[in-house]
Amino acid sequence: MNLHEFQSKRILMEKGVSVPRGLMVCDALEALVAARSLKADKIVLKAQVHSGGRGKAGGIAVMSIDDDVRSEAGRILRMNLVTNQTGPQGKTVSALLVEEAPQIDEELYLGVVLDRNDGHVTVMASPAGGMDIETIAKQSPEKIYLVKVDPLRGLCPFQSRGLAYKLASKNLIANQIAKAVTALYEIFVSYDCTLAEINPLVVSGEKVLALDAKINLDDHALFRRPEMAELRDRSQEDPVELSARQAGLSYIKLDGDIGCMVNGAGLAMATLDLISIHGGAPANFLDVGGGASEQVVADAMNILLDDMRVKVVFINIFGGILRCDVLARGVIRAIKERGLQLPVIARIEGTNIDLGRKLFADSGLQIQMIPSLDEAAKLVVAKAKELSAS
Amino acid sequence: MAILVNRESRVICQGITGRNGTFHSIACRDYGTNMVGGVTPGKKGTFVDGIPVFNTVEEAVLETGANVSLIFIPAAHAKDPILEAVDAGIGVIVCITEGIPPLDTASALYTVKQKGSVLIGPNTPGIISPTEKCKVGIMPGYIHTPGPVGVISRSGTLTYEVVDQLTKAGMGQSTCLGLGGDPVVGLSFVDCLKMFKDDPKTGAVVLIGEIGGSAEEQAAEYIKKEFCKPVVAYVAGKLAPPGKRMGHAGAIISGGSGTAQGKIEALTKAGVTVVENLTKVGQAVRDILS
Known part of the structure; x- marks a missing residue:
């Protein structure tokens, strides 16, 4: 079962990871009101669809608050988004996430998966965020850092720190990255995920923010968290x-x-x-x-x-x-x-x-x-x- | 000889008093398996068609000398019985259950490996050695016949299909086993190939793969380097769309990796006879063995 970006970000926030300020809306006028209430110079409208590649498909718009937010929001909400992952039939847009668009100094990648070859939960981090992990692996495999987690010890703080210092040298930034690594690992394990990913994790001035996030849950483990079943969006299936x-x-x-x-x-x-x-x-x-x-x-x-x-x-x-x-x-x-x-x-x-x-x-x-x-x-x-x- | 299970295996069933546990314990015994007992907490002193039931695996091992266990426990509770079997010193654990959360399997498997036991599955039809009249699983016994072909597979019904072809073509099997259809499973193709290599009764191996993961690619690498018996392979799922789980939790192409085409290429390069038409597997094995 896949979660939407806004649902994934909510879980990250609960675990103490910072995300851009934003609101989830379902119609164009609401989007305009939400954009104004953010009081940001630049905002971003993001189609909530279970698919990557939304930007290229026209499902994401970065705008100034003075632009015509209402009609742009209406356009995206009415879309049937055809991305490189949806197939030709596309997917309907379920909702719109209206967020402030922060300044971006660096784009990093964090992901957690279960390695099916050795059965170890594996944390991946890379300074080459913004593109998907398969592309990073193909183009610059040396830029992916891995930690294989011992299931009996769990992810230790030194391991999170180790990854963080590979991505940033400033203590202020590295501490926030380490915190995000730990949070993402804890989410993966406690929610029985098939994937937990922050991509990109951005450095914005002195802050580290999860700009986009993807959390996919294993259907076979939903019995442990019956409350999560309510987050299933049937319109995406x-x-x-x-x-x-x-x-x-x-x-x-x-x-x-x-x-x-x-x-x-x-x-x-x-x-x-x-x-x-x-x-x-x-x-x-x-x-x-x-x-x-x-x-x-x-x-x-x-x-x-x-x-x-x-x-x-x-x-x-x-x-x-x-x-x-x-x-x-x-x-x-x-x-x-x-x-x-x-x-x-x-x-x-x-x-x-x-x-x-x-x-x-x-x-x-x-x-x-x-x-x-x-x-x-x-x-x-x-x-x-x-x-x-x- | 055969691999992993044989005439000497002393088998118990965890969950023997459940519907599936009862049915298959009796079916295994009828096939010839030495079913020495079963385990269901609270049912000690009872019998399932003459097979004694114990409260714990430890007790069953003490009383019967069991060394193989067949597990039929619902997915939500299946991690504990695997660990119980390991701690009681069971060497070969066959877990039939489908739908165990992968993190549960992964953490149980960690202990299995530490203690030197072997886990077959989960989500497997089990293992059968026709040459040894020993079946620990849910496969229909009657389609098998003793002979020189080892069969390793990630799918149940696909294995039955191939075994049926082999038997009808006059080629019996040494041992057939299902690795399991989940993303994380105990045994890999490579583990089994290593055992078949040392088994004098196995003259050729049929490897049945499917999309998802890289177990077939690893097998290809191993075969190229160290495996000299003939191997025939079939890989299912050429038409599978990316990102969709094709029935098995582990059968999924993600991020462009785990495709049938990639696996077929790797195996072909390693000198394996890859058959594209499932119905021609038996014939391909016969061509090689004759």
């Missing part, structure tokens, strides 16, 4: 992906026209690969999960049938814990409830396969059962092509 998740399914929208239902994440990815090898394009990734019930299977089928882009449905199941008869009942129920409009091709293997086959055969539905996965994939692609040509 694909509605189908959202309803799929509520049904206990893992669904991701893709660009093609072949609807896929598979059990297991790896097999689901491999099914997409196979469709693509044979020249087809999948409409989605959908993993019904290992222990799916008849209801979950029916929900999954309904998601595919709801998708107007889907021309053919491909079911690929290797039943382990998921029994083929349970799968068959769910699929048949969903199709019968709606009346079948789409061709369905199924390749089914594993536990209770004979019972599953019999259920499909007795259902009277036009479901083509193909035992070979490769042949089934070829047939699905051919069918989709035939239908899009007609």
Whole structure:
């Protein structure tokens, strides 16, 4: 689960990190009032969207208080922001952050991640802030300083100081950086983050400020902080992906026209690969999960049938814990409830396969059962092509 | 021989009285596994289909000499049983649970490594050595058959798919294990390759990777330097859009790294036979072994 910039900054402030003065607003007039109340020469309007690259996409505007703040704010609030991370469909702007624009002397980077190779929480700091960490790593890897945190000791004050003195020589500045490092680490651990980042952390005169911040929370740990669930902004998520998740399914929208239902994440990815090898394009990734019930299977089928882009449905199941008869009942129920409009091709293997086959055969539905996965994939692609040509 | 588990393994199940724990403990025993006990606090003195239940792992180890544990404990509470198994001296810990907060896994793993135990998973189907009639996991036993191929994978159903192909093509397996689909897991491809290298019963290895992280790239580096048995690989997720978790918590391309293409290139450069069509993995292994 991702947080907006203004939500992330609120958490940083609670931990004692300074951020520019600012207000979150939802309409243009409010933005003007907020800008005036800041009493700053220069202000910045920032679109609140779950994506980086907002500036390049036109979602950030630095203005003088005498400029037409109201119409600029209106423009950004009405935007569907298409950045290099959102995909062509873009994302709606949820809110606007109106902030004072401080003087910037230096731009630094601070980030905390869990290193999946060694399982250590890793604090990263760099004097080359303002660009993303992957770019820094590519362009000047020698400018990234790392601390691997021992899980039993936690991040020690000397380690925060060590990083701070790599980024600044003045005590006044270094002390503030060290404080920000400690705060960011504590946030990462206590909120179970997948990422906690301040980029840039700016030196502004004698002050150090978090100009932008990104905090992403791990969905698997939200049970520890139920209050955080309220910060979820559903407008930033694909509605189908959202309803799929509520049904206990893992669904991701893709660009093609072949609807896929598979059990297991790896097999689901491999099914997409196979469709693509044979020249087809999948409409989605959908993993019904290992222990799916008849209801979950029916929900999954309904998601595919709801998708107007889907021309053919491909079911690929290797039943382990998921029994083929349970799968068959769910699929048949969903199709019968709606009346079948789409061709369905199924390749089914594993536990209770004979019972599953019999259920499909007795259902009277036009479901083509193909035992070979490769042949089934070829047939699905051919069918989709035939239908899009007609 | 096989790696990690064999005929001599004495296996307990933590969470044996739960629905999944009961079902799979019995299924493992039916396959041939030496299931010596189970642990559920407060259930000491009871039995699950003849398998004795203990209150603590320590007690189970004292009474049965257990050295392998299979864990079915809900994600929110799964860190404690891993640590309990380590402290009781269990050498191989198989954690099936999906959805454990990664920071919990990371901190448990730190202790696992310090004490010299091995953690398989979490979010794994487990491990099976058909040559030794030993299954510690949730995979369907009947698709496996004894033979010379070692299988290492980050995905459950994908492993079943490949094993099924191998068996149907007449090639049995020495040991098959799932590393787990989470971002932080106990064993890596490299750890397993090292064990397969020293296992005389393993003649070839199938490596099944997926997007996210760099475990496949590290495997490629190791294979190039030190691994001389033939390796066939498949990497899932070529069509995965960046920034999206593809079902597994660990299957995510972030900041342009962890792509299938990068992994395929690294493995190919290391001399691995990379198969792009999943359904041709069995055939590729047969071509190499014959």
